[in-house]
Amino acid sequence: MGKSEGPRRPVRRDAGRARGATVAAAVLACTLEELASAGLEGMSLERIARRAEVNKTSIYRRWPTRGALVAAALEGVLDGLAAAPPDTGSLRGDLLALLGAVASLLQAPVGLAVARAALSAQAAPEVAALAGRKLREGAKDPLRALVARAKQRGEWRAGADGVLLVNGLIGALLHRALLEHAPLSPRWRTALVEQALLGVLRPAGVRR
């Protein structure tokens, strides 16, 4: 930055800031690519610097640890997940849209690497802390909106819990993608949502 940070040179300062932001964005994009191809443990700062065409030291200056760099790169991805799901007109449709977005993420190499990094707290505490915070807090508002719409439509069972619902749905996706290594097909996702809506217990009084 140096000279361009002088208080009397607003035009060059803005240019410097813009350049800094572009470089940071490039470094974070290359970090995600490296994470996807090498994983959290295998990633190399040297390769990231080479891809982003910057010095390793300028990465270190801004993000002093590998965990801090990965956490910064993931912030945008996790924010995207917390975006409000569309209003499709039914609880079933809203949940399918939500799961479709998460499944797309988990089926892309970057998203799969993100999920693995977020789950491996021992390897990178900054990453785990960020993921935990984003998931606990960031997803609250969109989920509240989804549940509020379902209540307005008269679809929501009294006593049902939106957080438990979404934990179970996303947990099932993680289980299937990361432990079973099975595909998250639309058909499987639909069956998952149907069962979360209806439960597994035979309704009282129904005998077949």
Place this chain on the structure above:
Amino acid sequence: MGKSEGPRRPVRRDAGRARGATVAAAVLACTLEELASAGLEGMSLERIARRAEVNKTSIYRRWPTRGALVAAALEGVLDGLAAAPPDTGSLRGDLLALLGAVASLLQAPVGLAVARAALSAQAAPEVAALAGRKLREGAKDPLRALVARAKQRGEWRAGADGVLLVNGLIGALLHRALLEHAPLSPRWRTALVEQALLGVLRPAGVRR
């Protein structure tokens, strides 16, 4: 082994086998301890050898890669999970017993490390392959028994899917323990099971 492997010396061969099995069990137990304290990426073969009081080379001879060693150590833990859940007399009770066992595992350092290792396929393909296989195949029979009992009691909704149910429940536990870093309290587990049983949709015709 050497001499004691000779075909004419059955007594000493058995003694050699027994000693070999004891040593292997000690190495695998020390591997689990090391996994719990250092994680999959930080674990050191040297520390394992020291704890188990064997040479590193004798570990390498039997388990040529770190992944093979960890997979062997996890085999017993994962088999324990696939054990038949008790018949408590109700679907609710059977599911609570199942989740209690998984929660105990995830709340112990070894179990948490096992879950993280099983989820990080990139770090150790042998471990991920083993976990996937055990979870897909090993859990089938106990789950089938649980569902069969629920059907006999008339508790099971026609069309409900036992695999989806358990994936959602265990996935929710993984989500909460590994991503949210929140406790898997009995109260939370009970709410999770209740909701899986009843679903979130208001039953048709019910207006409150």
